[in-house]
Amino acid sequence: MTITNINPASTETVSTHEMLDQDGVLERIDAAHEDFGGLRETSFADRRDAMGTLASRLRADCRTYAELITADMGKRISEAEDEINYCADIADFYAEGAEQFLADQDLEVAGARAYLRN
Numbered sequence: 001m002t003i004t005n006i007n008p009a010s011t012e013t014v015s016t017h018e019m020l021d022q023d024g025v026l027e028r029i030d031a032a033h034e035d036f037g038g039l040r041e042t043s044f045a046d047r048r049d050a051m052g053t054l055a056s057r058l059r060a061d062c063r064t065y066a067e068l069i070t071a072d073m074g075k076r077i078s079e080a081e082d083e084i085n086y087c088a089d090i091a092d093f094y095a096e097g098a099e100q101f102l103a104d105q106d107l108e109v110a111g112a113r114a115y116l117r118n
Contacts, residue, residue: 001018002018002019003018004016007071007072007074009074044098047095047098048095048096048099051091051092051094051095052091052092052095055088055089055092058087059085062085062088065080066084
């Protein structure tokens, strides 16, 4: 089965894609699971740098990404640019706060040392 992406403003075909079969979906899920396992071993500094790079790339290529959103969803270009910049701000937020967000949290438990591991 083919999925067709149509520009809602012009009704022109933007792209077509073949749907994945069950095996294709499962392969991608397995690959994502493996990649996630490796990410757990990545230092917070490396994660921060990667998220910072993402934010920088989003801002640098904002117009390009906004044009894709506009063609795909029919949003105004200014709204699409705002959305890209918002995504970059979120990437910066998590780049700066990830270590704190994911730190173990001590719990008060009588007679034991306990913590919540993220």
